[in-house]
Amino acid sequence: MADGSSETKSSNQMWGGRFASGPDAIMEEINASIGFDKKLYAQDIRGSIAHATMLAHQGIISVEDKDKIVHGLDTILSEIESGVFEFSRRLEDIHMNVEARLAALIGPAAGRLHTARSRNDQVALDFRLWVKEELQRTERALTALIGAFLDRAEEHADTVMPGFTHLQTAQPVTFGHHCMAYVEMFGRDRSRVRHAIEHMDECPIGAAALAGTGFPIDRHMTAKALGFREPTRNSIDTVSDRDFALEFLSIASIAATHLSRLAEEIVIWSTPQFGFIRLSDAFSTGSSIMPQKKNPDAAELVRAKTGRINGSLIALLTVMKGLPLAYSKDMQEDKEQVFDAAESLELAIAAMTGMVRDMTVRADRMKAAAGSGYSTATDLADWLVREAGLPFRDAHHVTGRAVALAEQKGCDLADLSLADLQAINPAITDKVFDVLTVEASVASRTSFGGTAPAEVLKQIAWWRARN
Secondary structure, X not given: OOOHHHHHHHHHHHHOOOOXXXXXXXXXXHHOOHHHHHHHHHHXXXXXXXXXXXXXXXXXXXXXXXXXXXXXXXXXXXXXXXXXXXXXXXXXXXXXXXXXXXXXXXXXXXXXXXXXXXXXXXXXXXXXXHXXXXXXXXXXXXHHHHHHXXXXXXXXXXXXXXXXXXXXEEEEEEHHHHHHHHHHHHHHHHXXXXXXXXXXXXXXXXXXXXXXXXXXXXXXXXXXXXXXXXXXXXXXXXXXXXXXXXXXXXXXXXXXXXXXXXXXXXXXXXXXXXOOEEOOHHXXXXXXXXXXXXXXXXXXXXXXXXXXXXXXXXXXXXXXXOOOOOOOHHHHHHHHHHHHHHHHHHXXXXXXXXXXXXXXXXXXXXXXXXXXXXXXXXXXXXXXXXXXXXXHHHHHHHHHHHHHHHHHHOOOHHHOOHHHHHHHOOOOOHHHHHHXXXXXXXXXXXXXXXXXXXXXXXXHHHHHOOO
């Protein structure tokens, strides 16, 4: 018969070397969330103060106990912000850490704070407050990025560059117009942020565990005190809901995708082969072995952050997809994904705003490239429709023959002689050369939202009035 010591040794080996105390240590490890949810300390304390104030107003607790609770919570907030507060894994989460410290500070009155609430509605409140505040920070960051693009767009409203489809030269555009494309993209991101704030502007506290409470609480009072439009309307949904977190991650993923597309263009534009822009040393690094290299590392890292943010969205969608109503412990896995994505998005937006303001635009290289690849071919086709009366399909065919001739001669369309063009179609006159320059091409694109400098300036003015 084995003795007790060998049984203990066998048990510990079964559970693994890290968990020296067996199953209890594993449960503590998997159950504790204080390592990450301590980030919610300010929201937790703010929510508790509002809750205690409401309880006293409704006569559920005494004013004296409320005053002790509020004073104690203010003390705890100061301790945490000064770095002297000791968080305990044994107490599992931010709620119990704060509550235990409050009891140590003010005694039995601390026990009255949890009247008419549960950790289920408490965490829903803390997390929703945090996400709402993060969305407000994101809105400000996107506004700054849009402002940076508006400045560059105005500066380069008439700077000609090639426009691309399939990364092949398509038609001349202006760099200002290209910048305004990103204004539209990030403007949509900001609009999604604003809508998300509106969607989540409901206060969870008072839903309790899942069924509400029999105490005569005033949920409208706490909602107003915490800056929400109104309280949530169904207690089961309140503690089950993580749509606000999913919506934040969805918005973050879309915005990160836009940032990644921009980062890709910055990487391409800064290559010697393109040479459209230069980044300063503030956003570049050198090579450890090749002294001539200047790498756009900041843009590359922004591009990479997108995968991380997208992963957070998929992770939380997967956590939530099979949960029955109402609260399940699975939902403890919601916060780390949101915290990480928020940090990544904040950094990526800030880095991109810096790069947009920092980059040196090489207008000469852009203009030279704008005329390559027979980028004014569409202008020739349009001229044939407008001036010679050809159906567009016929004009397209004529233009294709002109491009083929230019390729054969190794020159641009504008360098073909009038005789060359008239040999293809006798209706062509010397006026065609007025539309075959890149400057004339962009100036002609005056349709609403087009690349003509005058139209770009109109769009800049429209956005400045709304930024």
